[in-house]
Amino acid sequence: MGTVEARGLRKAFGEVQALDGVDLDVPDGAFFVVLGPSGAGKTTTLRALAGLERLDAGSVHLDGRDATADTPADRDLAMVFQSYALYPRKTAYENIASPLRARRSSSSDIEAAVQQVAGLLHIERLLQRKPAQMSGGEMQRVALARALVRRPRAFLMDEPLTNLDLKLRVEMRTELTRIHRSLGGTFVYVTNDQVEALSMADQVAVLREGRVQQVGTPAEVYERPANRWVAGFVGSPRISLLACHARGEELVGDQGWTLPRPRWATAEDGRPLLLGLRAEDLSLEQRGPAVLPGELYGLEPLGDRTVVDVRVGTEMLKVKARPSVAGALGQRLQVTVDLDRAHLFDAGTGNALPSAQR
Numbered sequence: 060m061g062t063v064e065a066r067g068l069r070k071a072f073g074e075v076q077a078l079d080g081v082d083l084d085v086p087d088g089a090f091f092v093v094l095g096p097s098g099a100g101k102t103t104t105l106r107a108l109a110g111l112e113r114l115d116a117g118s119v120h121l122d123g124r125d126a127t128a129d130t131p132a133d134r135d136l137a138m139v140f141q142s143y144a145l146y147p148r149k150t151a152y153e154n155i156a157s158p159l160r161a162r163r164s165s166s167s168d169i170e171a172a173v174q175q176v177a178g179l180l181h182i183e184r185l186l187q188r189k190p191a192q193m194s195g196g197e198m199q200r201v202a203l204a205r206a207l208v209r210r211p212r213a214f215l216m217d218e219p220l221t222n223l224d225l226k227l228r229v230e231m232r233t234e235l236t237r238i239h240r241s242l243g244g245t246f247v248y249v250t251n252d253q254v255e256a257l258s259m260a261d262q263v264a265v266l267r268e269g270r271v272q273q274v275g276t277p278a279e280v281y282e283r284p285a286n287r288w289v290a291g292f293v294g295s296p297r298i299s300l301l302a303c304h305a306r307g308e309e310l311v312g313d314q315g316w317t318l319p320r321p322r323w324a325t326a327e328d329g330r331p332l333l334l335g336l337r338a339e340d341l342s343l344e345q346r347g348p349a350v351l352p353g354e355l356y357g358l359e360p361l362g363d364r365t366v367v368d369v370r371v372g373t374e375m376l377k378v379k380a381r382p383s384v385a386g387a388l389g390q391r392l393q394v395t396v397d398l399d400r401a402h403l404f405d406a407g408t409g410n411a412l413p414s415a416q417r
């Protein structure tokens with residue numbers, strides 16, 4: 060078993076309310092990602108789960124049992140930090156073996172466990188080296204191996220890939236999901252990188268200013284963001300938001316455009332709304348009944364696609380287009396909108412409209 064639950068976690072550092080009532084339910088065996096910007100309270104949440112932070116309020120339950128008063132050691136959780144914290148004088152082998160030596164495992168058990176985890180992380184050839192003889196990425200893998208070598212109740216990982224270069228980071232994402240599948244443990248993984256979260260998680264909790272904004276699968280968080288903030292934080296290029304309101308059969312933009320009102324848009328007429336449109340749900344080529352007039356503001360070629368910035372009045376749309384798309388700045392454009400995939404948020408509260416089944 061390896062369930063981890065947090066109930067109403069609260070923690071202030073002086074004036075800063077780092078955690079403002081955090082609830083989490085991490086199922087046994089999940090790859091659970093806590094995603095949020097810098098300062099959202101991610102590290103504080105992990106430290107609270109690990110028993111390293113004295114809470115102002117709230118409780119932590121492990122395998123259904125209240126563990127709030129337990130020491131970090133009693134909780135049986137393995138933590139991997141952003142900094143590798145390896146023993147500088149020990150070889151990689153001895154670093155990885157250290158949690159097992161502390162438990163007085165036999166030499167043959169230690170040898171087998173170290174070799175197995177070294178194989179998983181492709182670091183067999185580093186085992187006799189000391190940290191000073193390794194690159195940052197290699198040290199990070201050794202630190203991961205040291206956490207993975209024992210079978211704790213759950214692994215808590217605080218941005219363990221941040222010190223890696225982009226190529227290695229992308230490789231390690233795949234490696235970590237593979238390791239998670241082969242080990243089968245519970246992972247609670249903290250990151251500010253939405254691509255990392257969407258690509259690795261079974262479930263994502265989006266954290267902002269010490270509060271959980273939404274919990275769901277990566278697809279749910281991307282396709283049904285709970286509020287405009289989640290919509291803006293998850294997804295690249297960033298979702299475009301246009302101010303508008305409903306009027307009869309139409310959506311009327313503050314910038315003067317009109318679109319057919321989607322069937323699922325249940326807001327009453329006149330209420331200030333934000334229409335959320337993702338770049339891939341907009342097109343410069345297809346033609347449909349829903350079209351926004353704008354002008355070309357900029358082109359951002361990204362190799363496999365080009366992101367086109369289109370100005371609609373004083374607001375901006377980001378449109379995903381063919382790599383070969385071209386045009387003169389200021390040129391008039393018609394942007395076709397896939398309204399079935401659009402989002403509507405209350406402009407006041409920022410919350411997604413409770414739309415009828417689409």
Ligand SMILES: Nc1ncnc2c1ncn2[C@@H]1O[C@H](COP(=O)(O)OP(=O)(O)OP(=O)(O)O)[C@@H](O)[C@H]1O
Pocket residue numbers: 072073075076077095096097098099100101102103104251
């Ligand atoms: N020991 C501390 N003393 C004072 N303030 C702290 C302390 N630890 C965290 N904070 C504050 O609490 C808030 C949450 O911090 P936390 O480290 O949990 O955020 P985070 O989401 O992990 O950020 P990052 O992605 O930058 O690591 C921040 O405003 C931070 O400055």
